[in-house]
Amino acid sequence: MKQIKYAVVLILLSIIEINMVSAQEKSIEFIPRIGFSIGNSDISNELGLNLGGQLSIPIVQRFSIDPGVSFICMKSSAENMNTLLIPVYASYKIPIQQVNLDLKVGPCAQFTHSMDVGASAEIGVVYQKWVMAVNGYLNFIDGKNPSVFSLSFGYKFSLK
Template sequence: MKRLVALIVVCFVTTYLSAQEKGIEFTPRIGFSIGNSDISNELGLNLGGQLSVPISQRFSIDPGVSFICMKSSTENMNTLLIPVYASYKIPIQQVNLDLKVGPCAQFTHSMDVGGSAEIGVAYQKWVMAVNGYFNFIDGQNPSVFSLSFGYKFSLK
């Protein structure tokens, strides 16, 4: 058991030091979202941000947060989403294709846990992404699809 704990600590320290060499990036975003619930489809505005903590040249861990302002004809559907992505970057000429997948916490009517996926295209420091968030536990919270635009800032 002590060896396992030591191995985990070494992995985290190595990951942290590797991330410091390559630089952590922050990407504030704005865009549009549509939520699909039992009542109706709601269109809304999303605001948020995402960190990118590099593990290797093409792989990173990307935690984020998005606040989505949605309102249907009968109720307020504002949603807070907190995804944690495993991200893989594929360079294609002057752009990077960024494929992400991971768990997501969602707070609308109640707390829910689900999965999320994102496909993004980055040109220099500009990012355009399409996201999907799907809940697993609470059927009252909507599944959400988003289109967002952002700009990367280096935090190093």
Template sequence: MKNGVIVLILFVFIISPIHAKDIELEPRIGVSTSPYNGWGLNLSGMASFGVSSLFYIQGGFLLNTVKPDSYSNVLDLDIPVYASFRIPVKNTKIRLNAGPYVKFNNYTAIGISAEGGVEYKRFYAGLSYFQNCTQHHEILFNLSVGYKFKVR
């Protein structure tokens, strides 16, 4: 199953830019917390490929300093792929994202993730949730802010 998810993620990153109407890059920074492992910082980069004015395929990476266990000395690398819905409300857009992710640390795992946030002009603020499906005690929440750059 892990190989299937990895192939799906690679497929999305290869095919999506070819058919995209808009391409956006979005660096982010924020704080992370896990109910079992305390607080940390996160740094992420997202790439969005517009399918329509309301729907995007969004993927990227997230590095965070929250340790999944007390024996780990490396940063977590999470790679989510979202189905992203962007709902316009006056000058802002409400973003609702959901999809799978792959985690790389001392081990490889897969899980589900969801994100909700607000985009104002080119600024973004949001909250995300990651649930590891292979190690059910691993839950991660991220609060992050970012700035969007349009590529195309």
């Protein structure tokens, strides 16, 4: 019975090692982005321009860690609501015919009026090297900072 357990553990470790080697063969990708965002705060809903970028660091096949940064230029009638968002996503890619569906979730730091911490999620569609993504950021600490919903477009560059 012990030998069977050891064999199963050895097989699992071999599969993990093969996946890690194939992920390491893939290069880190950089995705600059531009799009539109809307922020929801107590003052009003603000529409703004979204500029930023993301790295995609492969861990195992179809799974990567994707840190990013977005600068959102928003202005309400009462005040300037420029926001800096720094998410760190756990990303899982699902191939569907000619496109990849990219599902991401993770924590996010937000800087508007003050520093805030929250959660972020993103659904992206990748066709060849073009990316279209919809994401949302929800803050947890400071009620003055807006929650943000964004639509962005980007292009992948390999950093190999």
